[in-house]
Amino acid sequence: MTVTIREVAKQAKVSVATVSRVFTGKSPVRDETRLRVRQVAERLHYLPHGAARSLITRRTMTVGVLLPDLHGEFFSEVIRGIVLRARKSGYHLLVSSSHSDISEIEATIATMRGRVDGLILMSPDMDAGWLHAKLPARLPIVLLNAAGDTGPFETIGVDNRGGAFAMTRHLLALGHRRIAIVRGPEGNRDAAERLRGWRWALQDLPGGDTEGIEVAGDFTEAAGERAAAKILAREPHPTAVFAANDAMAIGLLAGLRDLGVRVPGEIAVAGFDDIPIARYVSPPLTSVRIPIAELGARAVERLLHAVENGGEPERTHETLATELVVRASCGAASSASSPGRRNGGPITANRR
Amino acid sequence: MTVTIREVAKQAKVSVATVSRVFTGKSPVRDETRLRVRQVAERLHYLPHGAARSLITRRTMTVGVLLPDLHGEFFSEVIRGIVLRARKSGYHLLVSSSHSDISEIEATIATMRGRVDGLILMSPDMDAGWLHAKLPARLPIVLLNAAGDTGPFETIGVDNRGGAFAMTRHLLALGHRRIAIVRGPEGNRDAAERLRGWRWALQDLPGGDTEGIEVAGDFTEAAGERAAAKILAREPHPTAVFAANDAMAIGLLAGLRDLGVRVPGEIAVAGFDDIPIARYVSPPLTSVRIPIAELGARAVERLLHAVENGGEPERTHETLATELVVRASCGAASSASSPGRRNGGPITANRR
DNA sequence: GAAGTGGATGTAAACGTTTACATTCGCAGG
């Protein structure tokens, strides 16, 4: 039915080895022979069979990617970074996402065995000790924005706490004293760290005249929109709100607008992530920039490095620095976006 | 090095066939034996090797996805729809994107041979006759928003022209007579069809007192932002602008705001796609809703159907209906979003 | 007691490649 290397070999009157050599290009083949093989292959619509190839070469040229969700621009940017970097090195992506529980993740990883050379795993609320017990050893893995104890795995993430701290300090510096936060989902590591950064900045102040107000959220626009009413219900209401991600900040802007509240006039708003759309909303959103696509790209780089070195983990933890991006929504900038301030120094990598 | 089915068989004191049966679950195995095998497998961290499996079963349980780009919420929604539907049937996704030219697409498809059971191909500006010549026959393919002549392939897309027509009529009904369009990229089929729908609605009018103004664009927010100045340069300037997608509409809103133009007061704005963020921008964006995630999901359904039926193409062309979503940016709705009107009847499928 | 039945297991042949090793051949160096 399907045409194999044997058929090509027969019609080109050479051995299968020669056909293989033509397609891998790793051994010398006489020009005349190569041409003949290519012509026959083209005529027969022959293409080498990937699975067969992987089986013997022990390389799939594929990177597995497990994401928690795919909603919104954040994930689309992460994937974009991953795809572009992977393709640059000739790798494909095997993508899976939106796993409701840990057994689903396990099942997915299981079906990926023998189909990927390594794994990029983003699961901000999962446990790593468990992973270690389940996994086929020697499968290179990079954890993206990993939770808590990351065990023996390589890790890459962003400085959530530092970014949140810097943003809160910025709001304080603008004179705000009642600063609310719209939290991320329970159990999400990124969300927890951003919350900590916010608390840290508030308690840090000598005067002690600041007040922190917490509102529940889940990283969706809808949650941000709902938060608007809750924040106004508070008397006296906060003068600034820090949403734990941009999606919620944008929802919050919409919610406040519908309630007739001027931003930044009556309430200042800030977000986190600096997704591409942030600068186009109205008013343009002050946010904490994280290099989303670069995060994905770096993860691939680290993973491929591990793949090429035989999968011996290096236990390297890398944290990408964030950057404060001030736009109109916090009331500090007039219109043009500020050049931005780096928080926490340059990109850092530390072993332990 | 890596643990194989043989090793498990040896340690569990059974044949490889029995181990295989335990893992595929398709043949009866005594409970006692099954348990013993499972235990050994777990202890050894054994997982079946995907490539080896695919080689003999002739199934990869994977769908290949080729997208032109990954920028913005549109693609993120398409992928989300695809992922969710595929996973529901136990399929993985092999993703590739951002191909600058046709030879890259060809190379990518080549490396996918033997790694996927079928292909979802979105390439609004590519030619189908060419595809037919290159492809390994019997590889099921579904074309997403395909261009021009789709040859013998299955197709799924949206009613771009009808949606654009309906939107333009809506703007006319609101009393606008000078209606500009911000076009999509040259050569992009979706963009061309939307342009046609807009032109059609304008020339259709008996009075003939309407004026259409075209501004170049490329589906990015930046292009929309740049379009703002161009539109105002026109004297007398248009009273309504139809952006060929939401990303540009959102950029346009930002651009007009920076120029001090009130929307919808001075100029009405409308978009196309109704990406999730559209209802959260300010003012909320009037748009043509297309069921983006569903588009991806349907593509997967059609593809899997073809896969299961042996890859004999059905030459079915399916067009999803659009829906007018009226929000504040066009000046018609006060605040709440309207229920929406369906354009062009229900989902249609027609063979030829 | 012979014959048939069906469940549990084993044996071995695929699946479509790559690649180590063997072979062939022409040719240079002695």
Next chain:
DNA sequence: CCTGCGAATGTAAACGTTTACATCCACTTC
């Protein structure tokens, strides 16, 4: 002429599974 060599090609053994077929065994049925 013999030897050695390197380039081009062929032969066949992997790679890790699934599955058709065979085997064995404990029953049931007549």
